[in-house]
Amino acid sequence: DAKTTQPPSMDCAEGRAANLPCNHSTISGNEYVYWYRQIHSQGPQYIIHGLKNNETNEMASLIITEDRKSSTLILPHATLRDTAVYYCIVRVDPLYNQGGKLIFGQGTELSVKP
């Protein structure tokens, strides 16, 4: 699985958009980008995933650059409850690696401030 690089920490004002970057310059064609988050002392929580198209769900949007070497997770209206560590993870297509493990890095610690 490709390595990812994220800033160690970021701040965001409540109600504003939080944009969390991730570099994955060695990503290969069959690898997907996943985002998980971990609120303090809780289990990680899936947010969103994508291959090359931008994706949106009820939690967030994922923007992947055309060359797929980086991506940005967007929380459109951050709340205090979004304060957490956010992990960007690159994984081989589950179709070819069913049940594969998640490899967590250090992630980005997002602090949403009032």
Next chain:
Amino acid sequence: EPEVTQTPSHQVTQMGQEVILRCVPISNHLYFYWYRQILGQKVEFLVSFYNNEISEKSEIFDDQFSVERPDGSNFTLKIRSTKLEDSAMYFCASSPQGGREVWEQYFGPGTRLTVT
């Protein structure tokens, strides 16, 4: 919404003792995992389990560790002889079977293991 549950939430044990951490995965899931997180460090994969056997394990998962699905609902992690460095939060996770449906791993709330 279905969720993964883990018991106990906190386990204190003495070095050298055996511990069993219990998990109830989501009922229709078929892939099961254990991860651990030492305080202040990143989440680390321990083992994955499918079709009643280990499908992958990390270097951390040595002979002191074992997993079992003793019945149709529980998934357990046993540490035979605990060491101080086994102190960590242990997370169980599960995911559904099949094709690209295996997108998400659903994590439990964790068991905090303290070895004294």
